[in-house]
Amino acid sequence: xxxPILEVSDLTTHFFTRAGVVKAVDGVSFSxxxxxxxxxxxxxxxxxxxxxxxxxxxxxxxxxxxxGSVKLDGEELxxxxxxxxxxxxxxxxxxxxxxxxxxxxxxxxxxxxxRLAISAHDKTSRRAADARAADVLTRVGIPEARSRLGAYPHxxxxxxxxxxxxxxxxxHGSQVLVAxxxxxxxxxxxxxxxxxxxxxxxxxxxxxxVWISHDLATVSTLADRLLVMYAGRIVEQGPVAxxxxxxHHPYTAGLxxxxxxxxxxxxxxxxxxxxxxxxxxxxxxCPFRPRCEHASELCTADPPLExxxxxxxxxFHPLREMVSV
Amino acid sequence: xxxxxxxxxxxQSPHGFVHVRNVHKHFxxxxxxxxxxxxxxxxxxETRSVRAVDGVSLDxxxxxxxxxxxxxxxxxxxxxxxxxxxxxxxxGDVAVDGxxxxxxxxxxxxxxxxxxxxxxxxxxxRMRVGDIIAEGPLAHGLTSKSExxxxxxxxLERAGLDASLVRRFPHQFSGxxxxxIAIARxxxxxxxxxxxxxxxxxxxxxxxxxxxxxxxxLQRDLGLTLIFISHDLSVVxxxxxxxxxxxxxxxxxxxxxxxxxATPAHPYTKGLLASVPRLVLDEADLVxxxxxxxxxxxxxxxxxxxxxxxxxxxxxxxxxxxxxxLRQVRxxxxxxxxxxx
Numbered sequence: 143x144x145x146p147i148l149e150v151s152d153l154t155t156h157f158f159t160r161a162g163v164v165k166a167v168d169g170v171s172f173s174x175x176x177x178x179x180x181x182x183x184x185x186x187x188x189x190x191x192x193x194x195x196x197x198x199x200x201x202x203x204x205x206x207x208x209x210g211s212v213k214l215d216g217e218e219l220x221x222x223x224x225x226x227x228x229x230x231x232x233x234x235x236x237x238x239x240x241x242x243x244x245x246x247x248x249x250x251x252x253x254x255x256x257r258l259a260i261s262a263h264d265k266t267s268r269r270a271a272d273a274r275a276a277d278v279l280t281r282v283g284i285p286e287a288r289s290r291l292g293a294y295p296h297x298x299x300x301x302x303x304x305x306x307x308x309x310x311x312x313x314h315g316s317q318v319l320v321a322x323x324x325x326x327x328x329x330x331x332x333x334x335x336x337x338x339x340x341x342x343x344x345x346x347x348x349x350x351x352v353w354i355s356h357d358l359a360t361v362s363t364l365a366d367r368l369l370v371m372y373a374g375r376i377v378e379q380g381p382v383a384x385x386x387x388x389x390h391h392p393y394t395a396g397l398x399x400x401x402x403x404x405x406x407x408x409x410x411x412x413x414x415x416x417x418x419x420x421x422x423x424x425x426x427x428c429p430f431r432p433r434c435e436h437a438s439e440l441c442t443a444d445p446p447l448e449x450x451x452x453x454x455x456x457x458f459h460p461l462r463e464m465v466s467v
Numbered sequence: 468x469x470x471x472x473x474x475x476x477x478x479q480s481p482h483g484f485v486h487v488r489n490v491h492k493h494f495x496x497x498x499x500x501x502x503x504x505x506x507x508x509x510x511x512x513e514t515r516s517v518r519a520v521d522g523v524s525l526d527x528x529x530x531x532x533x534x535x536x537x538x539x540x541x542x543x544x545x546x547x548x549x550x551x552x553x554x555x556x557x558x559g560d561v562a563v564d565g566x567x568x569x570x571x572x573x574x575x576x577x578x579x580x581x582x583x584x585x586x587x588x589x590x591x592x593r594m595r596v597g598d599i600i601a602e603g604p605l606a607h608g609l610t611s612k613s614e615x616x617x618x619x620x621x622x623l624e625r626a627g628l629d630a631s632l633v634r635r636f637p638h639q640f641s642g643x644x645x646x647x648i649a650i651a652r653x654x655x656x657x658x659x660x661x662x663x664x665x666x667x668x669x670x671x672x673x674x675x676x677x678x679x680x681x682x683x684x685l686q687r688d689l690g691l692t693l694i695f696i697s698h699d700l701s702v703v704x705x706x707x708x709x710x711x712x713x714x715x716x717x718x719x720x721x722x723x724x725x726x727x728x729a730t731p732a733h734p735y736t737k738g739l740l741a742s743v744p745r746l747v748l749d750e751a752d753l754v755x756x757x758x759x760x761x762x763x764x765x766x767x768x769x770x771x772x773x774x775x776x777x778x779x780x781x782x783x784x785x786x787x788x789x790x791x792x793l794r795q796v797r798x799x800x801x802x803x804x805x806x807x808x
Contacts, residue, residue, distance in 0.1 A: 185673060329539055329763075331759040333742070333744075334742035334757075334759075359745055397672055398746070401701070401746070402676075402679060402704065403701040407725070411676040411680055414676075417641055417643070418673075
């Protein structure tokens, strides 16, 4: 693996609401190498999307990055001014969102929107911009791209719209692409097409991909490395297949066991008791403690991240004692 | 499980408990009186309609769970709503236990109840949980004002909720708990058939498992006949005895769940199953998703011949010409493809 292109360390994003401080992201560290695909997995409220927004510098008040660092190719992003960030967004780090209709402007043609995105960072002629837009659209699997530039978003299907959104994110050959549930709203056959295309794309262009999703199976077919988030923290990380085959954190294990795909048809599924905790002034200690069957006195303290080779886990009672190197 | 014979004489054939016969639902533009007169006089009036459900027949045995799968726009929800009597078919019949559902379009049929995908939209935010559940049973005389409290508490507990929560409003519950309220409301009508339209699609994985387990318990304990509509093939596999796969308003394959998943007969089912991402447990496994090419055509102008022919790897000249009938390929296993065997 080459040197990391994106380095996140101890990222902490809090929302200062009237009811109290919501610790949406609470000390998250990870890095992504060029061409690597990292899957960030968690349930609603785990902080996975806020982590994505934090990378882009898109956290709105009352939220704020409280501490930590996000380094893109060695350059610190936290603390940059809006204009400095704007110069990087779209050209060096780009994002794809779940709902393409929220990304695309319904009253502008695809061509206009792509030309705007190109001119935000580069000065080119209209002809050159069109050629570039058509080229990128072809790369994400849109047929007859040239003639589709004059079309409006509503003339595309959901899958095609998401492809356009991905194409816009790719226009400037960003080093890092953050994708927040980009295939969740799509049908499985369309999702399969896009997953295959994204994997080829990362391999071809060397773009580092941070793929945020709630779906373990989708991430496992795409990603090289898996980060499992719970209550604003990464509780487990490692190579995808290794983590899924042999989860160390009780939460990861519980999540896997509760999938219908891992059970016999008609049998009761494993249930993780309780619900995800509120991130509003959470009690100290391991956030999974109230739902964990292995919890003990120890767990009232904060478990540190234990790394062993390429695996990491934040738990005092990991399901397998990790071999120290 | 054997399928009742699909014979032509409707009078004596042993129909399923839920019997759907050649049902169509077409959504067309509303014609003005002038347009209608012009059309009858032979003028060309734009009457293109969306064939949401286009000739579906189904028989479901009592106590059985039928999984209805397909991608968006395939007509699975429309079919579910017709069985529940929410939509009236453009043509064709739906009957439960021999009696038509919503025959005159006015009489409310309580034998079929429905559970919807979004528990934030399906519960009235201004009603207390107790009233939400009691409203239907009171209106239909299943309980009385004096017995209401105990009646409601029973169904709340059946759905896995604490009966002390009756005074609360829907917004005070999480998504999973709201879905339990919706289930309690449906059960309180003492239905014989439950139509569930994507009931776990909007829930988190750990909550989804709890609701799936609740459905398993309902199947076991109440012997309900279930129609379980979902785009999630693994959830359907887990809960269903039989599975019907829909594409562009038609059933393209139907059969026992384990058979359809293990040896799909229709190329669309094969493609759909191959598109589902699986958990990868081995580093050496480079997963290839054999995606179905292209996209679902518009139901306004379905392709000639077999609906699936523009995307089908097996398509031949015949598929553009002839529309394949749904025919038996194995005992109780039907497929609508010229080449299915």
